[in-house]
Amino acid sequence: MNEIKFIDLFAGIGGVRIALENQEFKCVFSSEINDACIKTYERNFGEKPFGDITKINEKEIPNHNILAGGFPCQAFSSAGLQKGFDDTRGTLFFEILRIAKEKNPEVLLLENVKNLKYHNKKRTLDTMIKHLEELGYFVKWEILNAKDFGVPQNRERIIIVASKKKPFDFSKINKTQKNVKIKDILDEEHQDMKFLEPSEYILIDDNHIKTQSSGLIFVGYRDKPIRINGARPNTEHLSRVHKQCNRIYSSEGTHPTLSSSEIGGRYHIYHNGKVRKLTLNECFKLMGFPDSFKKNGSNGESYRQIGNSVAIPMIQAVAEQIKEQLF
Ligand SMILES: C[S@@+](CC[C@H](N)C(=O)[O-])C[C@H]1O[C@@H](n2cnc3c(N)ncnc32)[C@H](O)[C@@H]1O
Known part of the structure; x- marks a missing residue:
């Protein structure tokens, strides 16, 4: 298999990166706006993330197979579902769409708080799904809990996997049977x-x-x-x-x-x-x-x-199945 390349958007301190690198995926680009996070990231990965994603021309981002990002959640207008691509403009999700439209990665792996599911009377998630589908992706999502992946933390997060090849099957993800305390x-x-x-x-x-x-x-x-x-x-x-x-x-x-x-x-x-x-x-x-x-x-x-980051084993378990099912 060829090397699987990913970009690390809203990179924070690189929790997602560690999870994907553990699956032997290769990071080809990262972006983070916060100076303190950038320093931590640079110390650990020897690479300084590019800054504000809204200022980065999508054409300059290297080609990649997976676009990964735990993006901050923002509401869309109540007319969101009716309008086109433009109704997300000005939100950070728009940045993801903009890059996906230009670079056409096979997979998007997005992470957010569980509440995204209910956010803005469910319009936010519905709008995201609709726009990803318009770009030709099958979109699947699931609420996963870190405690099912070998870390003793009750941390529920929504994971969205958008894929070109076929719909991602969350039921195949390996949860640990061990009850860690x-x-x-x-x-x-x-x-x-x-x-x-x-x-x-x-x-x-x-x-x-x-x-x-x-x-x-x-x-x-x-x-x-x-x-x-x-x-x-x-x-x-x-x-x-x-x-x-x-x-x-x-x-x-x-x-x-x-x-x-x-x-x-x-x-x-x-x-x-x-x-x-x-x-x-x-x-x-x-x-x-x-x-x-x-x-x-x-x-x-x-x-x-660390509070902003991800439970690495949980993202890694998703990445393992992305590799298995989609590449
Ligand atoms: C929920 S955190 C993601 C943390 C990351 N998954 C980790 O493991 O540390 C979202 C990150 O997006 C960053 N961010 C917010 N706006 C941004 C922008 N316009 N460009 C780049 N990064 C941004 C924030 O500084 C924050 O670190």
């Missing part, structure tokens, strides 16, 4: 870990602890001030629980989705009878990043970068 990826205990004092949290009664279908095991919450406003009578004490950053999860289960907005890295776990913050390194492991990956920038910046 947070405790399986934890670092050895060390002195820089941030433990909470027992007075700083409240553990819930054992009888009320249950494993949720997502694999999360909620065991307690940080003892932060109670917010009375808006709380129903007798539930005021639970107002702390409503904030994700106050929740504590057992290391015997999976971890909630890492978010790009949690730049303080306030993810707390209960492990070996103690509560502590997850380390930055552990966050990278929850996304399946290799130990060799070089972080870059402040801690806050790194938490943002």
Whole structure:
């Protein structure tokens, strides 16, 4: 088989790139607008991504077999479905269409938040599908969860595969049967870990602890001030629980989705009878990043970068089937 070439759009810190390179696909072009991400990417791949994709002439992008990108989600006008190609103009999805129209790659592999499915009363996804079909692609999509791919994180994402040859079959994707837990990826205990004092949290009664279908095991919450406003009578004490950053999860289960907005890295776990913050390194492991990956920038910046990235084993499993079914 000839080398399979891909382009890495909205490249971030290169999570998608690692997944595709692990399938021996070759990256021939990358684009990313954020300076801090660009630095991290350059450090790891020895290549500086081109900047703002809206400023790049599609004719100058090298030929490729796969266009890959986890693009930011933006709404289309309510008239979206009726209008032509133009109604996506000004959105980042338009940039993907513009490049696909010119370069005609066999496959597009797109990743986004699960909510894209419902976004703008489902118009956003419908409009995307319609425009990809107009370019001659079969379009299939599925919501996949990182926890089914060997990383203990409940992270649901929509994956869209558009292909020229035949429709992609998501049912063939290899999910791991292994039930991986947070405790399986934890670092050895060390002195820089941030433990909470027992007075700083409240553990819930054992009888009320249950494993949720997502694999999360909620065991307690940080003892932060109670917010009375808006709380129903007798539930005021639970107002702390409503904030994700106050929740504590057992290391015997999976971890909630890492978010790009949690730049303080306030993810707390209960492990070996103690509560502590997850380390930055552990966050990278929850996304399946290799130990060799070089972080870059402040801690806050790194938490943002990893929260924006992808669970590598999940993308890799999709890439494996793209290779199998479409090349
Ligand atoms: C959801 S993140 C994708 C992260 C990536 N998949 C990873 O593994 O790190 C979307 C990325 O698109 C970038 N972006 C937004 N607008 C852009 C533009 N006009 N040109 C290039 N990149 C852009 C953002 O800076 C962000 O890093």
